[in-house]
Amino acid sequence: MADLLPNMELFPMSSRVNDKEHLEVGGCDVVDLVESYGTPLYIYDEFTLRNMCSQFKNSFTSRYKNTEVLYASKAFINKAIAQIVSDEGLGLDVVSGGELFVAIDAGVDVEKIYFHGNNKSPDELEFAVRNKIGTIVVDNFYELTKLDEIAHGQGVMQDILIRLSPGIDPHTHEKTTTGILDSKFGFSIETGDALRAIKLSDSLSNLSLEGVHFHLGSPIFELEPYELGIKTVLSFTSANNIELNVFSPGGGFAIGYVQDGLPPSVDSYAEIITETLISTCSNLGIKPPKLVIEPGRSIIGRSGVAVYTVGAIKDIPSIRKYVSVDGGMGDNVRPAMYDARYSAVVANRMADDPEEIVSLAGKYCESGDILIKDINLPILETGDIIAIPASGAYSPSMASSYNLNPRPPMVIVSEGNDRLIRRREEYQDYLIFDSIK
Numbered sequence: 001m002a003d004l005l006p007n008m009e010l011f012p013m014s015s016r017v018n019d020k021e022h023l024e025v026g027g028c029d030v031v032d033l034v035e036s037y038g039t040p041l042y043i044y045d046e047f048t049l050r051n052m053c054s055q056f057k058n059s060f061t062s063r064y065k066n067t068e069v070l071y072a073s074k075a076f077i078n079k080a081i082a083q084i085v086s087d088e089g090l091g092l093d094v095v096s097g098g099e100l101f102v103a104i105d106a107g108v109d110v111e112k113i114y115f116h117g118n119n120k121s122p123d124e125l126e127f128a129v130r131n132k133i134g135t136i137v138v139d140n141f142y143e144l145t146k147l148d149e150i151a152h153g154q155g156v157m158q159d160i161l162i163r164l165s166p167g168i169d170p171h172t173h174e175k176t177t178t179g180i181l182d183s184k185f186g187f188s189i190e191t192g193d194a195l196r197a198i199k200l201s202d203s204l205s206n207l208s209l210e211g212v213h214f215h216l217g218s219p220i221f222e223l224e225p226y227e228l229g230i231k232t233v234l235s236f237t238s239a240n241n242i243e244l245n246v247f248s249p250g251g252g253f254a255i256g257y258v259q260d261g262l263p264p265s266v267d268s269y270a271e272i273i274t275e276t277l278i279s280t281c282s283n284l285g286i287k288p289p290k291l292v293i294e295p296g297r298s299i300i301g302r303s304g305v306a307v308y309t310v311g312a313i314k315d316i317p318s319i320r321k322y323v324s325v326d327g328g329m330g331d332n333v334r335p336a337m338y339d340a341r342y343s344a345v346v347a348n349r350m351a352d353d354p355e356e357i358v359s360l361a362g363k364y365c366e367s368g369d370i371l372i373k374d375i376n377l378p379i380l381e382t383g384d385i386i387a388i389p390a391s392g393a394y395s396p397s398m399a400s401s402y403n404l405n406p407r408p409p410m411v412i413v414s415e416g417n418d419r420l421i422r423r424r425e426e427y428q429d430y431l432i433f434d435s436i437k
């Protein structure tokens with residue numbers, strides 16, 4: 001029956017169609033999971049998550065031994081996920097005090113945590129230094145002097161990387177491009193800020209500059225931007241006699257959301273990055289530094305499936321048929337925010353052929369709340385279960401309780417077992433934060 005699953009490479013690796021013609025993930029029938037947990041529901045396949053961690057580790061370390069792989073936790077973090085990626089030997093990249101707090105609480109080795117962000121508050125920096133976070137990736141002059149002051153106050157020598165903005169366009173959505181000149185992130189090489197920041201950091205008594213970082217954007221479907229980025233940054237450091245113990249070209253590795261947009265393999269990314277690093281270091285006469293990469297989406301995206309139930313159906317003849325589901329932009333803002341494309345299947349009728357083009361709409365009070373604008377699916381009925389693959393990254397982490405719709409629960413599935421890793425939000429939760437005089 002496995003051949004009944006279209007777009008296999010978009011779904012978790014353990015997915016198949018079972019004898020009931022239902023979608024199955026991690027040995028669990030999605031229809032049964034819906035009966036247990038309701039919808040909307042996010043299902044994570046543990047096998048895929050662990051497999052992606054080891055793919056990244058193996059692909060990179062087999063080519064460049066001195067590589068550290070960090071999971072970019074902004075893609076999605078909670079305690080269960082932090083523990084799985086740590087168990088797989090990955091470090092963690094965090095971008096806020098909140099992500100850091102969860103990582104620490106989950107027992108992640110603080111030495112393997114890198115703290116990013118373009119406007120870390122003094123409180124966040126103080127929290128990080130107090131908890132002996134391995135590396136802080138400094139993004140701007142304000143942070144550089146503030147962090148030195150905090151480290152000095154705590155009598156700590158803090159390891160840092162400087163985030164550079166290399167002025168390279170990775171050809172992704174403008175809202176997810178970070179490495180170009182016109183970006184809020186990092187010290188620009190072009191304007192001279194990068195060199196000024198490195199010189200300043202050398203003069204600060206409680207910061208130890210270990211190397212440089214850049215992140216071009218996400219998702220990056222091309223390999224050339226990495227090559228260009230690495231050459232540009234290493235040429236800059238070499239020309240200015242900046243010694244590097246650590247070199248981090250960030251994350252941004254793409255995943256497949258739709259069949260006509262499949263990404264390069266992990267091996268291809270590993271090959272271009274390590275090959276460029278090795279050859280550029282050799283050409284410039286630089287000692288090869290430790291390589292730190294930060295995949296987020298590509299670690300967790302494919303393991304996640306979003307599941308919804310069809311409710312209202314509105315047909316506007318010759319115009320459009322809107323099929324509304326019980327989630328939407330509150331649990332996945334990516335289509336509304338980035339025009340992100342997705343595909344979908346009918347999880348309770350996997351053998352049925354696609355028959356009509358519809359738009360899958362969310363239930364939020366916004367016209368822009370459309371999950372998939374045009375998709376060819378079997379004739380849908382109220383009660384059908386829709387599964388959207390490649391939903392593990394950024395959708396749950398960007399989820400909101402807009403319209404006070406409860407955020408969905410998350411379950412991890414593995415070898416026929418399911419485990420709740422986050423409960424559904426309840427109406428009562430909305431009262432917890434409010435106070436009335």
Ligand SMILES: Cc1ncc(COP(=O)(O)O)c(C=O)c1O
Nearest residue numbers: 072215218251252294295296297
């Ligand atoms: C500094 C940094 N590293 C890593 C990532 C992870 O990117 P991705 O999830 O595309 O791998 C991001 C995301 O934007 C980032 O800003």
